[in-house]
Amino acid sequence: MEVIVDRCAGLDVHKKTVVAAVRSPGTGRRKRDTVVRTFSTFDADLVELRVWLTELGVTQVAMEATGVFWKPVWQVLDEGAFEEMLLVNPQHVKNVPGRKTDVNDATWIAQLLECGLLRGSFVPPVEFRQLREITRYRRQLTEERGREVQRLQKLLEDANVKLSAVVSDTTGVTARMILEALCDGERDPEVLAGMAQRKLKAKKDLLARAVPGRFGDFHAVMCRQILNHIDYLDRAVTDLDEQIDRLVSPFAEARDRIDTIPGIARRNAEIIVAEIGVDMSRFPTPGHLASWAGLCPGNNESAGKHRSTKTRHGSPWLTSALVEAAWSAVRTKDCYLKVRFWRIAKRRGEQRALIAIAHTILVICWHLLAEETTYTELGTDYLAGRDQPEHRRKQLVNQLERLGYQVELTAA
Known part of the structure; x- marks a missing residue:
C-alpha cells in the first residue's frame, strides 16, 4: 500500500512496559526500516521514549486504548512536538491470527499508521479529563449512597420496623431522629412517634404502630454503621460538588x-x-x-437483508x-x-x-x-403540524378498522 507518513511510531502499551516500533524510509533495496525498542512505564523511562522518538524524527504516534495504562504514556508524549497522536480502538487494529507478540503488535500498528488506515478516538483536553474523573466519581458515590439507603430499608424490614410504610424518605428529618433514638436504646413507641416533624405530626398514630417493632442491639449496631456511612458519603459528595463547581467555572x-x-x-x-x-x-x-x-x-446490511440495528x-x-x-x-x-x-x-x-x-x-x-x-x-x-394529512388519515382509519369498526369519512 502507498505510504502516507514517512516517519511514524506504533506503541504496544502494557502495565509495566511499552514496546515502540518506528517505521522510517529505508536504504538500498529496503524501502522501509523498522526499529523496535522496549521501555518501562516509569515516568523517567517514558520521557526517554519521547526523546528517542523525537530524535528519530517521528511525526505521528499511535497507540491502543488499553484500560487506563495508555493515560500516563499519552500525557508524557503529549508534551512533545509530534504533529499528531492517535488513540485507536483495539477492535480496529486487530492483526491476523497467529504469531502474536508485543513486537509484532507494535509493528502492525506502525504499518497501519504509515498507510493512513487508523482513525483516532476522541481524547479531550486535560481539563476535561479531570472534570470527567471527578464527575464520574461523584456519580459513583451518589449511587453508593442509594445502595446504602436500600440496605437500611432491608435492615428495618428485618427488624419489623415499618418506617418506610409511613414516611417517604427513611433518611429524612423525622426518620433520622427516630433511627438515632432507636440506636440509643429508646423503645417507647409514643416517645418515638412524638419526634414527628411538620406534616408527619398528623401520622403519629401510624408512627407509633410502625416502631419499634423487634429492633434489637444487633440492629442498632448495623443501623449505626449504615447511618455513619451515609453521612460520610453526603460529606464526600458535597466536597466533590465544590471541586466540580471550580473546575467547570470556565465552561x-x-x-x-x-x-x-x-x-x-x-x-x-x-x-x-x-x-x-x-x-x-x-x-x-x-x-x-x-x-x-x-x-x-x-x-448492518448484507445481501440485501437488514440485520440488527x-x-x-x-x-x-x-x-x-x-x-x-x-x-x-x-x-x-x-x-x-x-x-x-x-x-x-x-x-x-x-x-x-x-x-x-x-x-x-x-x-x-x-x-x-x-x-x-x-x-x-x-x-x-x-x-x-408536520404530519402529512393523507398519511395521518389512513393511519387513523387503519387503527379503527383493527379495532373492528367500519369507517366512513365525511368531510366537515
Missing part, C-alpha cells in the same frame, strides 16, 4: 445553555459537558456525535445521564420531547422511544454548543 456558559433543555438539571449538564466537551468542531455534524456516543441506530456501546456515563434526562423530559408538561416520546412508543415501544429521546437531547446539545444559543421550546403541536 459555565456552556453548562447553562445545556441546562435550558427540558429534563436536564445542573448536575447532569456538568456530566454532559465533561463527557463531550464544549468544542463541537471535533464532531462535524450531530450525527457524528451521536455515533460516537453510541446513541444512533446501527447499520441495535445501538453499539458508547460512554456509559454519558448514556446514563442522557437517559435520566430523557425520563425527566417525558414527565415534563407541554414539552415537545414528551410528545415525540409517546409517538415513537406507540410504534416501537417505550425502551426504544427512550433511547430516541436521549439521542434527540444529545443532538440539541450539539446545536446549542456549536451555535452558542439556548433551547427554544417547539411546543406540543410541532409534530402535528
Whole structure:
C-alpha cells in the first residue's frame, strides 16, 4: 500500500512496559526500516521514549486504548512536538491470527499508521479529563449512597420496623431522629412517634404502630454503621460538588445553555459537558456525535437483508445521564420531547422511544454548543403540524378498522 507518513511510531502499551516500533524510509533495496525498542512505564523511562522518538524524527504516534495504562504514556508524549497522536480502538487494529507478540503488535500498528488506515478516538483536553474523573466519581458515590439507603430499608424490614410504610424518605428529618433514638436504646413507641416533624405530626398514630417493632442491639449496631456511612458519603459528595463547581467555572456558559433543555438539571449538564466537551468542531455534524456516543441506530446490511440495528456501546456515563434526562423530559408538561416520546412508543415501544429521546437531547446539545444559543421550546403541536394529512388519515382509519369498526369519512 502507498505510504502516507514517512516517519511514524506504533506503541504496544502494557502495565509495566511499552514496546515502540518506528517505521522510517529505508536504504538500498529496503524501502522501509523498522526499529523496535522496549521501555518501562516509569515516568523517567517514558520521557526517554519521547526523546528517542523525537530524535528519530517521528511525526505521528499511535497507540491502543488499553484500560487506563495508555493515560500516563499519552500525557508524557503529549508534551512533545509530534504533529499528531492517535488513540485507536483495539477492535480496529486487530492483526491476523497467529504469531502474536508485543513486537509484532507494535509493528502492525506502525504499518497501519504509515498507510493512513487508523482513525483516532476522541481524547479531550486535560481539563476535561479531570472534570470527567471527578464527575464520574461523584456519580459513583451518589449511587453508593442509594445502595446504602436500600440496605437500611432491608435492615428495618428485618427488624419489623415499618418506617418506610409511613414516611417517604427513611433518611429524612423525622426518620433520622427516630433511627438515632432507636440506636440509643429508646423503645417507647409514643416517645418515638412524638419526634414527628411538620406534616408527619398528623401520622403519629401510624408512627407509633410502625416502631419499634423487634429492633434489637444487633440492629442498632448495623443501623449505626449504615447511618455513619451515609453521612460520610453526603460529606464526600458535597466536597466533590465544590471541586466540580471550580473546575467547570470556565465552561459555565456552556453548562447553562445545556441546562435550558427540558429534563436536564445542573448536575447532569456538568456530566454532559465533561463527557463531550464544549468544542463541537471535533464532531462535524450531530450525527457524528451521536455515533460516537453510541446513541444512533446501527447499520448492518448484507445481501440485501437488514440485520440488527441495535445501538453499539458508547460512554456509559454519558448514556446514563442522557437517559435520566430523557425520563425527566417525558414527565415534563407541554414539552415537545414528551410528545415525540409517546409517538415513537406507540410504534416501537417505550425502551426504544427512550433511547430516541436521549439521542434527540444529545443532538440539541450539539446545536446549542456549536451555535452558542439556548433551547427554544417547539411546543406540543410541532409534530402535528408536520404530519402529512393523507398519511395521518389512513393511519387513523387503519387503527379503527383493527379495532373492528367500519369507517366512513365525511368531510366537515
